[in-house]
Amino acid sequence: MHFDSMSAFLAMGGYAGYVWSAFGITALALIALVIGYHRTHKKRLEAVKKQMAREKRIKDAQALENTL
Structure with a gap:
């Protein structure tokens, strides 16, 4: 479609x-x-970071438990 002016373009032929x-x-x-x-x-x-931190705490606790 060819429009003559910007206002005709914005009007879109009535649609x-x-x-x-x-x-x-x-x-x-x-x-x-x-x-x-x-x-x-x-x-x-954030959920993945929390899960990784939780797993690290568990692993550290198990390692500490094995040294006692």
Whole structure:
């Protein structure tokens, strides 16, 4: 499609409400997915770090127990 001016482009031939709302909804969905991924990733990293620290404490306690 060829548009004569920027306002004609933004009007999208009378379908601007549908076109721009579809772009907006898609952008919001993608942003929500990225934010959700980062939050989940951060929580999983913290859980792994806690698990590793717990396993280290258990291993250290077992090693100390073997020396007594």
